[in-house]
Amino acid sequence: MTRREAAVALGSFGACLISVFMQMIDVTIVNTALPVITAELGASRSQQLWVVAGYSLAFACVLLTAARLGAITGRRRMFLWSAAAFTAASLWCGMSTSAMELVLARIVQGVAGAGMAAQTIAVITSSFRRDHQPYAFAVYGATAGFAGMLGPILGGAMITLDPFGLGWHVIFLMNLPLGVLAIGLAAKYLKLGPAPQRPPLDLRGAVVATAALFLLLFALADSQQAGWRPLHGIYVVAALALGGLFVAYERATRRGGGVALVRLDLFGDKGFAVGSVLVTIFFGLFTAFVFTVSILLQDVLRFSALRTGIAMTPFAVGAGVGAVLSPILVNRWGIRALATGVAFFGFWVAVGVGYLYVGSGAVNLALVTGPVFLAGFGVGVFGVPLQPIMLAGLSDRDMDEASGLLPTVEQIGNSVGLAVLSALFFRAHTLTGSMTMLSAIAVAAIGLGVLTLALPDRRATLGATPWSRATAA
Structure with a gap:
């Protein structure tokens, strides 16, 4: 070059x-x-x-x-x-x-x-x-x-x-x-x-896909404000029906020699298929965690906006350190590094719940700096390598086709995370509600670690990158 x-x-x-x-x-x-x-x-x-x-x-x-x-x-x-x-x-x-x-x-x-x-x-x-x-x-x-x-x-x-x-x-x-x-x-x-x-634009496919996504995400978002109602169930069913119609239409388009809006055959690659599930769950967990902690600190514990920012800083620093070290860890231990990272996050969230329970909500920022840092470290180790690993099995043309699909999967995860957060937590801004939500996040993160082991180990594909050269040096 x-x-x-x-x-x-x-x-x-x-x-x-x-x-x-x-x-x-x-x-x-x-x-x-x-x-x-x-x-x-x-x-x-x-x-x-x-x-x-x-x-x-x-x-x-x-x-x-x-x-x-x-x-x-x-x-x-x-x-x-x-x-x-x-x-x-x-x-x-x-x-x-x-x-x-x-x-x-x-x-x-x-x-x-x-x-x-x-x-x-x-x-x-x-x-x-x-x-x-x-x-x-x-x-x-x-x-x-x-x-x-x-x-x-x-x-x-x-x-x-x-x-x-x-x-x-x-x-x-x-x-x-x-x-x-x-x-x-x-x-x-x-x-x-x-x-x-x-x-071609595939206007019909675009309209059906947009309608399906809108109905699904609108139902999830509106339930946060009004609580779950039968109408939201109707929206979800309609979204799923439109989603099924979209899949059938896209397959028919491909069989007829046309250019589909979404290359559904991308999910035939195990890394991309499993990675899409992991991305959806991870983004949901991460969104739920950030919003839960923000509401816990400001609405329940009455932290100021500045003190909330200070309390979250070790998490961001830990995630940065985990991100920097993740290539070395993945090169050495493969998928197990990701699985351990997200489970590590879940473990320290559980420790935080125990601390809140024992202290009845009293928080000493100096005392919790270490656990908050370590929770962020786990997120960095898991989140940063996930996308390159799930894309490693795709050709350049396939990755071009994934340009809109992967961010869509991530946003669905965000919306699902907020919807679950609403159902379990938003309508009860209490210390007990906070601990319940954080406990659920901890359990889900550990379960996500187990699911991560289903990813194919692609260290050979990633082996020529600057990651492995830095490790070898």
Whole structure:
């Protein structure tokens, strides 16, 4: 690779990292600021829900279509337009003067975020040699995970410090310089155009898939605000029926020689199939954990936003350390490293529940720093290598097709996690409710560790990456 080619690859990759950082931090940062937003804008319970869920719902429903549009119009063009729209929507969010206006701006922000996210796997595949792609995916996954964990910390700090007197508005306005930087890098370095043979949009498939995702995720999100009702069951059944129709339609399209919106044969690869299940469960657990801890600390234990951020900082640091060490651990122990990592997270969450029980909710931040750090370490060890391992068995063309599918699976996991959180916890903001939810997360994490052992061991596929070279050195 020449110096020019390296600069192009790193510049394109930098734009992807900035975009995923903005996308993921906007999922969790709002939760910390929500009490302040509610007080200032007079948001109803329903509007509070949609400030948070509107973004994720729009993001998930648009991903598959955005990936296909990128293949048709060009990844570069789609990424640039989406990044510009995301930046503008962030400005709109930051300038909103009513709860309904903020909800609408968040939905637009989610659509634009999906436009960026749906291009990234294809961009990474085209920017790096095959033997370097797992390393790039690991860095990308680490950035996404770190941003999700940084959200509550940064949100607490911003609300407390109140830079420039902007209040909660700053959590959205901080995207402006990041968005401009992402646009600049993509405009200069990202050269990926339309696919050589432009596939059709598959409008019917896009409509059916979007409707199925919307009904499923809307039912899960609305149940958080209103509790589970028979109508939500009808939505879920309708979503499953549309999902079945979508699968049948996509198979018929492939048999007829057409180009399906989703390559269902990707699930024929064991790593991708098992990895998709693991990703869904992990994102659900992680989302439930972050929101549970945030509500526990602020609503139950009455921590300030800043103290909440301080309490969560060791978790983010531990995840960063786990992310850095995960390549070495995977190279040495394979899939067992991932399984141990997520089970390790579950163990320390269980220890935290025991601490809350013994102390009746009294928390000494200095005393819990170690366990919180170790819980984050386990998340870093598991979460960062998972995506490159599940993608390792796919060809470059297959990974291009996975550009919209994998983020969609992740968002379904987020929504399922929030729905379960609602059913078990949201309607009872008590110490007992917190411990019940955290106990469930601990048990599920340990079970996820056992399930992880079903992943194929692909150290041979990953062996030529900088991971193994660093270990050998």
